Amino acid sequence: MAVFDTSAEVLARNNPTDPLQHALASREADIPRLVTEALAQDRARLVFMPVVAASGGQRIAFHEGLIRLLDENGRLIPAGSFMAEVEETGLGRDIDATALRLGINMLQVNPHLRLAINMSARSIGDGTFRRTLEDGIRRTPRIGERLILEISENSAMLMPEVVIRFMAEFRPHGITFALDDFGAGLTAFRYLRDFLFDMVKIDTIFIRGIHASPDNQVVTEALVSVAHQFGMFAVAEGVETADEAAFLQELGVDCLQGYLFGVPSGVIS
Template sequence: MKKILVIEDEEFVRENILELLDSEGLEVFGAENGRIGVDLAQQQQPDLILCDVMMPELDGYGVLTTLRQDSILATIPFIFLTAKAAKVDFRQGMELGADDYLTKPFTRAELLGAIASRLKKQEAVQEHYNTEIQQAKDRLSYLAHHDSLTELPNRLSLQELFKQVQPQDDNYQEVLAVLFVGLDRFSKINDNLGSDFGDSLLKAVAIRLKACVDDQDIVARINADQFTVILAKRNHKKDAADVAQSILTSISKIFVVAAQEVFITASIGLAFYRRDSIELQQLLSYAKKAMLQAKQQGGNQYQFYTATFHIISVDYLNLETSLRHALEREELVVYYQPQVDLKTGKISGAEALLRWHHPQRGIIKPDKFIPIAEETGLIIPIGEWVLQAACKQTKIWQDAGFHCLRVAVNLSGRQFSQIDLSQKILQILRETGFHPQHIDLELTESMLVSNTEVAIRRLKTLKSLGMQIAVDDFGTGYSSLSYLQEFPFDILKIDRCFVRNITANPHNAAITEAIIQIAKTLELKLIAEGVETEAELNFVCRHNCDLMQGYLFSEPVPPQEFEKLLFSGKNLQFSPKQDHEAKVR
């Protein structure tokens, strides 16, 4: 039943309208002045409002202005009732956002016709809106489950597909094999012939992989040049080996890419369900180790996983040993990458990013040592040190006059799983004197989905302390609307892989627009990361992102360099002639 609010100071007129609409089966309620009308609108959220123009205290124009400033009430159809018939009065109401006018006295048919027309239009708008949201959800769902380059299932989809073929019977006699396929020398081809050539080659490899297996089998892309094949039903292990050999044979045949012949081979590792493990992640790990063994023996071959494999490089062990001393030797440094407000063009905060200044190797990137820190547990003390350093440094900048400066700090999976995480953060805040309302804690999607109830509880605890929660690298993991609605996020960061070349890549543009649309619907703040060109900047400006960060404005820099950016007043300059265009100044 549709709800109609009637705001009319003349009691006789108001009661007549209420009685008429009630007889039509509509739920109605009335207000004798504009103030009460606004309160009722906020409480009842009607489907349509009829409002007199001339009223004491707050007239109809004031009511409409107030409602249009409320995001929840702004779209409610609004019809003026007035004895004024001058065009200037009509124009004033329409400019404020009125949907229609009824001139007193009006007939029953005119009133019901106006109401029906506006409700029908509102329903059409809502239906269109719902369709767009559903399309955006569908695009995100596809993104969450498929590799955008090869259209193969991705790692998330692989987990779900594995459950479908995973044997449920303990007496299962057939063989289920997991193959980890790594391309040999792909990085050299990519470096020498370019990433576009490499992408085309990967697409061609994906096609050949699918041609080597049955319809019931699964082919997925895990990362850059690595694929996984799950052979769902084979009679013997030899059958799995035969498939592995057919893949090697197929891939070793000449590829023709962009009218150029190229030769490449693959290395394959095999692990078997139940013999090696019943968990997919463990099977993938074992198959990958076997694949690396095949590479070490020259490539273009397959290897079965055995428990005797100990493929841990000397370099890995040396890094682990050095990392254990990096904190005490003060080799770790926090860099800061500016986050820029796209409304003001000014620096509003920074993301704290860890760097390792190794005495012999120089700067070691996080992707080299963070996995080691995660695996060994060193990420706990390192993560606490980063948070303390970031809070201490940002407090110094705030005291220097940049009072509202924010800092974003990444939490690792191990940190987030600590039972006493909130107590540790509170202790750091007390020691540094930093206010929690200026901290954004960034978490990745994959950290939250294993135990959603516990994750939600911990996030709510952190939010209760005053901090904001950001979901990092959005769009690369689970990326569902229900997931966004379920967790108490404040900020959504669009991953750099979607921002990169967005103006030349319609697929990325469509995905990014879908992410933006859903984030705005959920009233999340949007940060576009990895903005490297003015075209990318103009795109995120045009689509109303709130903040940006990326090399176009500044790479991550040491504290002293970030301080120079602050005091120099470096900002984005928006073009006065063309909307949504900006340049770095």
């Protein structure tokens, strides 16, 4: 697999050499067409970001697999360049199903890998997504024990009862469920109790500069306490400095994720 270093993704929107902008200019295509063609021509890849244990020498607990598309010249298109426009459409479901297929393939060829894949609650009713998940479980016994499905807080709250039923259906296969962007949405505590997620990923907005922000400290401490009260692991996203990591360790966060520990890459670290 080719190696993709995506540490510069944050500059993509302001960069005139952004491959998405180049593709749009050269082909006069819109984003949905670009995404459709990339998926149809098998130009989707996963990049991998490590999530480390907050204690115990920062060993890697699992990786998050993040979908990226390639333009016709093989240049990487960051998800931030296209997801906002297509995530609530049928293309969003196609992207979820593709990411799941690629993730399951990686789990099949790497028996020591534990991998998190993002999905929208809307994909629960998508036939291709469900078949991909069921086929992967059937072909590879116990693969679910190494698969983590991440559902964002806002997405989960769109259809909480559907998410709860989906989790109850697939949890017996060993699948772990994570509530992504925890704290940024509107999760009601009564649903949080009913969801029974295995872990939460605390939103980046509360993590950046937390060592110097009393407001972020109070909010994050409360989120960690809520997670632990409901028996869930707490993962801090967007950790970029040693000061942030040290404060989060003292706060009792279970795992850390961010550029401090590794940028998204096409190889498993």
